[in-house]
Amino acid sequence: MKNVKYIAMLAIGALLASCDPTTIEGPSAAASMTEEQLQSTVTLQQTVPNQNKFTYSTSPATYVQILDQDGSILSSGTSGSFVGVPPLTSITVRAINQDGSMTSFSQPCTITEYVDVPEVYKFLFGEDYLSQTWVWDTEDADCVWGLGGYMSDVSPSWWKVTAAEIDGQCEGKGLLQDGLDGWMTFTLAGKKVDTSRGESGTISWDLSNIAQDGWDQGTLTFSGTTPLLGVLPNQGNVPQYEYHILQMDGEHLYLCAPEPGASSGGSAWFWNFKKK
The missing domain is CATH 2.60.40 (Immunoglobulin-like)
Known part of the structure; x- marks a missing residue:
């Protein structure tokens, strides 16, 4: 045995x-x-x-x-x-x-021509795949920041903050350098983010993380810093690091973040940026 x-x-x-x-x-x-x-x-x-x-x-x-x-x-x-x-x-x-x-x-390896590259690289970092600077969208949007419905709006609809009003909002939250003249630069090497407030960090994205078909294009996550005025006012202005991508076409970058626990139609904040 x-x-x-x-x-x-x-x-x-x-x-x-x-x-x-x-x-x-x-x-x-x-x-x-x-x-x-x-x-x-x-x-x-x-x-x-x-x-x-x-x-x-x-x-x-x-x-x-x-x-x-x-x-x-x-x-x-x-x-x-x-x-x-x-x-x-x-x-x-x-x-x-x-x-x-x-x-x-x-x-x-030496690369002089990139082919079959996912468009997100061009949309975030520019046509040359190097870096792209983003500022508040004062041209194509009727407001630059504000409050609206989660998974229902694609831009602020309940409370709209215009370009003329954004400096006051930023100053009140201790982020004056995020105002109308604020900027953030995304650099592909290292996926780095530099901001007008003097902070640096990185970004990452997940285009498979869709909250609702037809509403968003995935998520954009910041680490070490936030986008311009990247806080949740009703939560004591705590920094917000993860955002839904609502529009991303190389010319515009529109983002959204919900209030904690919000479901469809609940409160959410919106950020409208454009390419500088």
């Missing part, structure tokens, strides 16, 4: 080993492989010279991950293709060895 149990345990162990995704044949058959061995295993090339589209393959077949200079995973597998988003300056290839360690190598 003991022999039967022993044989069964060996069989299970062999099965688990055969399913281990980190098991890599060829150069990494040892406990770990060198950077040079990994480089000789991977072929990485641009589909079109100087474009941001790439293909990769491995021989012998080796499971690898492809990352950009910020550590974002672009692709994974033994072969495939990927499109890098701006600013793409280098690519890292890494593989997990059988002993759990990791081997990687990086190489710089």
Whole structure:
């Protein structure tokens, strides 16, 4: 009986080993492989010279991950293709060895033409994928800030603060530099935000996080700072960091944040910005 149990345990162990995704044949058959061995295993090339589209393959077949200079995973597998988003300056290839360690190598890349890039990059950071400055929309909106209905309005409707009134609102909340002459600059490198009040931070977005179909385009989240007058007045002017994107087309950036606990039709604040 003991022999039967022993044989069964060996069989299970062999099965688990055969399913281990980190098991890599060829150069990494040892406990770990060198950077040079990994480089000789991977072929990485641009589909079109100087474009941001790439293909990769491995021989012998080796499971690898492809990352950009910020550590974002672009692709994974033994072969495939990927499109890098701006600013793409280098690519890292890494593989997990059988002993759990990791081997990687990086190489710089030159991109002079970006294709198939999600429009959010152009809409937030400008046509050149570098930086874009945003100010209060004093042209296409009848107000720049105010209160309205959550998931029903796309701009303030209950209480509208015009361009002529925004300085008073900002001064009353200790944010005078956020007034009519205020600005915020989004820089793609590092996804950085700089503001007229002297604060800096970062932004991130989730275009799959839709509150209501047909109303918003996802969320824009600030870290380390807020947009101009980015507070909730009825909550003691606490900073607001997450916003619904109501309009984002490269010329306009309209945002909304609800009062805590608000449901459809409840109280929400609205921010109307334009490209400088």
